[in-house]
Amino acid sequence: MYAESHRDMPPPGGFEAIKYKRNLPFRGPSGLAILGGVTAVCVYGFYRLGKGNIEKRELxxxxxxxxxxxxxxLLAEGDRDAxxxxQAALEREKExxxxxxxWEPGKSVYNNPKYQPSEFIVVL
Known part of the structure:
Protein backbone atom coordinates (compact mmCIF):
# COMPACT_ATOMS: atom_id res chain seq x y z
CA MET A 1 0.00 0.00 0.00
CA TYR A 2 1.14 3.40 -0.87
CA ALA A 3 1.58 6.02 1.65
CA GLU A 4 -0.89 8.82 1.81
CA SER A 5 1.63 11.40 0.62
CA HIS A 6 2.50 9.40 -2.49
CA ARG A 7 -1.05 9.28 -3.73
CA ASP A 8 -1.78 12.94 -3.28
CA MET A 9 1.19 14.21 -5.24
CA PRO A 10 1.49 14.67 -9.04
CA PRO A 11 3.89 12.45 -10.91
CA PRO A 12 7.43 13.70 -11.28
CA GLY A 13 7.58 16.37 -14.05
CA GLY A 14 3.88 17.21 -13.68
CA PHE A 15 0.75 16.09 -15.45
CA GLU A 16 0.46 16.11 -19.22
CA ALA A 17 -1.20 19.25 -20.68
CA ILE A 18 -4.94 18.93 -21.34
CA LYS A 19 -5.81 19.25 -25.04
CA TYR A 20 -8.89 21.42 -25.10
CA LYS A 21 -8.59 22.97 -28.60
CA ARG A 22 -10.87 21.57 -31.32
CA ASN A 23 -9.03 19.75 -34.05
CA LEU A 24 -11.57 19.63 -36.89
CA PRO A 25 -10.50 18.77 -40.44
CA PHE A 26 -11.16 21.22 -43.34
CA ARG A 27 -14.67 20.48 -44.61
CA GLY A 28 -14.92 22.59 -47.80
CA PRO A 29 -15.23 26.21 -48.86
CA SER A 30 -16.42 28.90 -46.50
CA GLY A 31 -19.92 30.29 -46.51
CA LEU A 32 -18.69 33.48 -48.16
CA ALA A 33 -17.09 31.49 -51.00
CA ILE A 34 -20.31 29.51 -51.53
CA LEU A 35 -22.37 32.73 -51.54
CA GLY A 36 -19.97 34.27 -54.08
CA GLY A 37 -20.20 31.18 -56.30
CA VAL A 38 -24.01 31.11 -56.18
CA THR A 39 -24.13 34.84 -56.95
CA ALA A 40 -21.80 34.38 -59.93
CA VAL A 41 -23.89 31.52 -61.31
CA CYS A 42 -27.10 33.55 -60.92
CA VAL A 43 -25.60 36.61 -62.63
CA TYR A 44 -24.40 34.46 -65.54
CA GLY A 45 -27.82 32.79 -65.77
CA PHE A 46 -29.64 36.12 -65.90
CA TYR A 47 -27.18 37.35 -68.53
CA ARG A 48 -27.90 34.30 -70.72
CA LEU A 49 -31.64 34.68 -70.12
CA GLY A 50 -31.49 38.30 -71.31
CA LYS A 51 -29.53 37.33 -74.43
CA GLY A 52 -32.04 34.54 -75.14
CA ASN A 53 -34.98 36.94 -74.75
CA ILE A 54 -33.38 39.40 -77.17
CA GLU A 55 -32.86 36.62 -79.74
CA LYS A 56 -36.40 35.31 -79.24
CA ARG A 57 -37.83 38.82 -79.72
CA GLU A 58 -35.75 39.27 -82.90
CA LEU A 59 -36.97 35.94 -84.33
CA LEU A 74 -51.08 35.00 -100.73
CA LEU A 75 -53.96 37.32 -101.65
CA ALA A 76 -52.93 37.24 -105.33
CA GLU A 77 -52.74 33.43 -105.20
CA GLY A 78 -56.21 33.32 -103.64
CA ASP A 79 -57.58 35.67 -106.29
CA ARG A 80 -56.11 33.57 -109.11
CA ASP A 81 -57.52 30.41 -107.57
CA ALA A 82 -60.98 31.99 -107.10
CA GLN A 87 -64.34 30.12 -114.83
CA ALA A 88 -64.44 26.34 -114.35
CA ALA A 89 -67.91 26.64 -112.75
CA LEU A 90 -69.14 28.75 -115.71
CA GLU A 91 -67.83 26.15 -118.17
CA ARG A 92 -69.57 23.36 -116.24
CA GLU A 93 -72.79 25.39 -116.17
CA LYS A 94 -72.58 25.99 -119.96
CA GLU A 95 -72.06 22.27 -120.55
CA TRP A 103 -80.47 30.10 -120.12
CA GLU A 104 -77.63 32.57 -119.63
CA PRO A 105 -74.57 31.06 -117.92
CA GLY A 106 -73.34 33.10 -114.94
CA LYS A 107 -76.55 35.11 -114.60
CA SER A 108 -78.12 35.12 -111.14
CA VAL A 109 -81.13 32.86 -110.73
CA TYR A 110 -82.57 35.13 -108.04
CA ASN A 111 -85.03 37.89 -108.91
CA ASN A 112 -84.09 40.00 -105.91
CA PRO A 113 -81.22 42.32 -106.90
CA LYS A 114 -80.20 42.68 -103.21
CA TYR A 115 -78.84 39.14 -103.03
CA GLN A 116 -75.12 38.95 -103.60
CA PRO A 117 -73.11 35.76 -103.40
CA SER A 118 -70.38 35.64 -100.81
CA GLU A 119 -67.02 36.77 -102.13
CA PHE A 120 -65.08 36.25 -98.93
CA ILE A 121 -63.54 33.00 -97.80
CA VAL A 122 -62.63 32.69 -94.13
CA VAL A 123 -59.46 30.67 -93.66
CA LEU A 124 -58.57 29.66 -90.12
Missing amino acids: QREKTWSRIHLVPL YRRQ IMKDVDG
Whole structure:
Protein backbone atom coordinates (compact mmCIF):
# COMPACT_ATOMS: atom_id res chain seq x y z
CA MET A 1 0.00 0.00 0.00
CA TYR A 2 1.14 3.40 -0.87
CA ALA A 3 1.58 6.02 1.65
CA GLU A 4 -0.89 8.82 1.81
CA SER A 5 1.63 11.40 0.62
CA HIS A 6 2.50 9.40 -2.49
CA ARG A 7 -1.05 9.28 -3.73
CA ASP A 8 -1.78 12.94 -3.28
CA MET A 9 1.19 14.21 -5.24
CA PRO A 10 1.49 14.67 -9.04
CA PRO A 11 3.89 12.45 -10.91
CA PRO A 12 7.43 13.70 -11.28
CA GLY A 13 7.58 16.37 -14.05
CA GLY A 14 3.88 17.21 -13.68
CA PHE A 15 0.75 16.09 -15.45
CA GLU A 16 0.46 16.11 -19.22
CA ALA A 17 -1.20 19.25 -20.68
CA ILE A 18 -4.94 18.93 -21.34
CA LYS A 19 -5.81 19.25 -25.04
CA TYR A 20 -8.89 21.42 -25.10
CA LYS A 21 -8.59 22.97 -28.60
CA ARG A 22 -10.87 21.57 -31.32
CA ASN A 23 -9.03 19.75 -34.05
CA LEU A 24 -11.57 19.63 -36.89
CA PRO A 25 -10.50 18.77 -40.44
CA PHE A 26 -11.16 21.22 -43.34
CA ARG A 27 -14.67 20.48 -44.61
CA GLY A 28 -14.92 22.59 -47.80
CA PRO A 29 -15.23 26.21 -48.86
CA SER A 30 -16.42 28.90 -46.50
CA GLY A 31 -19.92 30.29 -46.51
CA LEU A 32 -18.69 33.48 -48.16
CA ALA A 33 -17.09 31.49 -51.00
CA ILE A 34 -20.31 29.51 -51.53
CA LEU A 35 -22.37 32.73 -51.54
CA GLY A 36 -19.97 34.27 -54.08
CA GLY A 37 -20.20 31.18 -56.30
CA VAL A 38 -24.01 31.11 -56.18
CA THR A 39 -24.13 34.84 -56.95
CA ALA A 40 -21.80 34.38 -59.93
CA VAL A 41 -23.89 31.52 -61.31
CA CYS A 42 -27.10 33.55 -60.92
CA VAL A 43 -25.60 36.61 -62.63
CA TYR A 44 -24.40 34.46 -65.54
CA GLY A 45 -27.82 32.79 -65.77
CA PHE A 46 -29.64 36.12 -65.90
CA TYR A 47 -27.18 37.35 -68.53
CA ARG A 48 -27.90 34.30 -70.72
CA LEU A 49 -31.64 34.68 -70.12
CA GLY A 50 -31.49 38.30 -71.31
CA LYS A 51 -29.53 37.33 -74.43
CA GLY A 52 -32.04 34.54 -75.14
CA ASN A 53 -34.98 36.94 -74.75
CA ILE A 54 -33.38 39.40 -77.17
CA GLU A 55 -32.86 36.62 -79.74
CA LYS A 56 -36.40 35.31 -79.24
CA ARG A 57 -37.83 38.82 -79.72
CA GLU A 58 -35.75 39.27 -82.90
CA LEU A 59 -36.97 35.94 -84.33
CA GLN A 60 -40.58 36.88 -83.54
CA ARG A 61 -40.11 40.26 -85.26
CA GLU A 62 -38.60 38.57 -88.31
CA LYS A 63 -41.47 36.06 -88.47
CA THR A 64 -44.05 38.84 -88.19
CA TRP A 65 -42.46 40.92 -90.95
CA SER A 66 -42.09 37.90 -93.23
CA ARG A 67 -45.81 37.18 -92.80
CA ILE A 68 -46.65 40.83 -93.49
CA HIS A 69 -44.61 40.74 -96.70
CA LEU A 70 -46.23 37.46 -97.79
CA VAL A 71 -49.82 38.77 -97.48
CA PRO A 72 -49.97 40.36 -101.00
CA LEU A 73 -48.57 37.19 -102.56
CA LEU A 74 -51.08 35.00 -100.73
CA LEU A 75 -53.96 37.32 -101.65
CA ALA A 76 -52.93 37.24 -105.33
CA GLU A 77 -52.74 33.43 -105.20
CA GLY A 78 -56.21 33.32 -103.64
CA ASP A 79 -57.58 35.67 -106.29
CA ARG A 80 -56.11 33.57 -109.11
CA ASP A 81 -57.52 30.41 -107.57
CA ALA A 82 -60.98 31.99 -107.10
CA TYR A 83 -60.98 33.25 -110.72
CA ARG A 84 -59.95 29.82 -112.02
CA ARG A 85 -62.70 28.13 -109.99
CA GLN A 86 -65.28 30.68 -111.18
CA GLN A 87 -64.34 30.12 -114.83
CA ALA A 88 -64.44 26.34 -114.35
CA ALA A 89 -67.91 26.64 -112.75
CA LEU A 90 -69.14 28.75 -115.71
CA GLU A 91 -67.83 26.15 -118.17
CA ARG A 92 -69.57 23.36 -116.24
CA GLU A 93 -72.79 25.39 -116.17
CA LYS A 94 -72.58 25.99 -119.96
CA GLU A 95 -72.06 22.27 -120.55
CA ILE A 96 -74.88 21.18 -118.24
CA MET A 97 -77.46 23.79 -119.36
CA LYS A 98 -76.67 23.83 -123.12
CA ASP A 99 -80.04 22.28 -124.00
CA VAL A 100 -82.15 24.77 -121.96
CA ASP A 101 -83.57 27.61 -124.05
CA GLY A 102 -83.06 31.13 -122.70
CA TRP A 103 -80.47 30.10 -120.12
CA GLU A 104 -77.63 32.57 -119.63
CA PRO A 105 -74.57 31.06 -117.92
CA GLY A 106 -73.34 33.10 -114.94
CA LYS A 107 -76.55 35.11 -114.60
CA SER A 108 -78.12 35.12 -111.14
CA VAL A 109 -81.13 32.86 -110.73
CA TYR A 110 -82.57 35.13 -108.04
CA ASN A 111 -85.03 37.89 -108.91
CA ASN A 112 -84.09 40.00 -105.91
CA PRO A 113 -81.22 42.32 -106.90
CA LYS A 114 -80.20 42.68 -103.21
CA TYR A 115 -78.84 39.14 -103.03
CA GLN A 116 -75.12 38.95 -103.60
CA PRO A 117 -73.11 35.76 -103.40
CA SER A 118 -70.38 35.64 -100.81
CA GLU A 119 -67.02 36.77 -102.13
CA PHE A 120 -65.08 36.25 -98.93
CA ILE A 121 -63.54 33.00 -97.80
CA VAL A 122 -62.63 32.69 -94.13
CA VAL A 123 -59.46 30.67 -93.66
CA LEU A 124 -58.57 29.66 -90.12
